[in-house]
Amino acid sequence: MKWLSVFFCLCFISPLLGQDSTTTTKNWSITGYIKALQNIQFDPINHSNNSNQLIHNRLRFKWRPKENLQFSLELRNRVFTGNSLHLIPNYASRLRNTSENLNLQVAWINEPDVIFHTNVERFYVDWKEKKWTFRLGRQRINWGINTLWNPNDLFNTYNFLDVDYEERPGSDAIKTQYAISDFSHVEMVYSRSFDRKDIFALKYFINQWNYDFQFIAGSYRGLGTWGLGWAGNIKDAGFKGEAQYFSDGQINISSGLDYMFPKGWYLNAGFLYNSEGLNESVLVWPQVNLNFSAKNLMPAKYNFLFMFSKEISPLLSVSMSTVYSPRLNLFIAIPSIRYSLSSQIDLDIIVQNFFLNNTHIGDMGMLRGRWSF
Template sequence: MSNFKLSGYVKYLETQNFDNLSKSNLATHLLHNRLRFKWNVIPKMTIQAEVRNRVFWGTSVESNPYFVQYLSNSNDFLNLSAAWLEQSGWVGYSNIDRLFVDWKGKNQNVRIGRQRINWGISSIWNPNDIFNAYNFLDVDYEERPGSDAIKYQRNWENLSSLDVVYARTGKSGSIAAAKYFFNKWNFDFQAIAGKYQEVGTFGIGFAGSWGDAGLKGEIQHYLNSVSILAQTNATLGIDYMFSKGWYVSSAYLYNSLGIAEPLNFGQSINLNLSSRNLMPTKHNVLLMGSKQLSPLSTFSLTSIYAPGTKLLIGMPSFSYSLSNQMELNLFWQSFWMSYQSEFRSISNVLLGRIRWSF
């Protein structure tokens, strides 16, 4: 068995963005390559690196002089990105979003470097995922962002574990936290406490079964500089698999600092999602259903509604497996909102993608 492994994929993604307020249509073409390098140095130690290489072109690139700036991850402490092409409406951009050394002992694990720290336990929204939350509207980044961090994990035989993590987060400071995970009454529980940039944070999460349905929840509190509760993010979700192959799930998300009123003239909504801003609206309800139509194809429909703001997002998708290495995906994102006392369609996004893995 070789100690070195190379894998990855090549994808082409076309995005058509229809803005119904400005009556404009912007197109983005993306050629996306990912390379994964894994080297088993010794039986207990692995070095892993993953590189994203992307080339963008289209009217959205031509019309936005700050396009490159939006590609960088503000969570990164080390600058491992480079724009190597910026001319005539074309942008070439590469970044290393995984680069770590991993050591595994009998009951311990230490990982140092840029890594994905996944503390979320719920299926939809993850308030407990304080290190690197992801934007669910970004359908082309299934790996999700990483963090420049040091992580220590200790495991016990009763399915409990302790994670201690310190991460640097760009110009925003650092995140240092501990998570204790354990199983009780056939439920998984976790408790989290630490410091998020300049404020304290603590939370809990759980996952288990309620009859034949899955039940999951998370809550995360943030304190201000004088140890007074400043923000709470909480979610509760339930999912169920029917005998004929339909999978359905629903979830509720609460953001105490979110918008709860209809937008005024000229007011916009911030969909640049982060660990503290999982949704910009205070109350959010999600419903999702998916069905495997055949061994090669799957259809799903997701809807998110925010009462008060009256934001509605509809997201149908379809996937088809062309071969063991090639897949075709279609996505539609439709945004509706109460705007100037009228509930109307704000924008629509059509995405088509083909992917070849190796």
């Protein structure tokens, strides 16, 4: 019965807090959402199914005592139930974000059938003074430019298979930015993760010839690293790309084109090269490393992306994403449907299909409802 009490609190108390705060004072704000995710995993090789449920709540608190000063706090509350709690040992211990240094998480309930977990996802202070901006604390540092694969994103690698984590993980970091002009700035970031492996990097951003360029240099977990990113247009198509080199000889390069057609059609095609990725087929699925990091954006050396989406109506949209790694012979297809029940309530159906060496190795179907407040 404990988890029922938790669910009640997340569903009813959180939005009430948000409504009270936003109406009483202008320098305070509380927003967030509640999501319910049901997923079923199909294993056609072992002829087994796995069903899990997740209640996901996020609360965002912001306080601006002065025009140039802001404090931010975001909590991620999750209730897990389902078969995976029995199949994966020490499930709760695996929920911590590896990019964080301080342990600001707690498992309020950690039982064989239910886990209630809270993590402080954002906790930082912003201060602005003329051309300077300072941010200290747990924050999202987004240096990525490309749509899916971001070699320049040294601090918070995006896992495109994690469909329920659009905010992406945060880092315990110090960030300083100096605005050289309206079209250029310099940004410096230092962060430390729980394993005490530091990341320090400097980024120079400039707009030239109607293109955005960024140049990166720094140290990534003991390795020197240098990077380049760009974003612009080739006629009416968007053209983006990133490259990142590490002193151990590894290089990641990604590039992509995207185009918005009349009548709501959107297309995106991309490419990723990982010099240390697999360049041949493997015998079993566990040899494919999907633990993504700045050095492992995909397990294969060559990877291609094709994605399209279509707005059927203002309330209904569909999309299809496919990823193919030819030498590894890995194929992933992700179709999805989104329907907006109201301005605050969305319903998503998402399917992930996995194929290796022309063998169907698994599927995951997800049904998600979201209520924003």
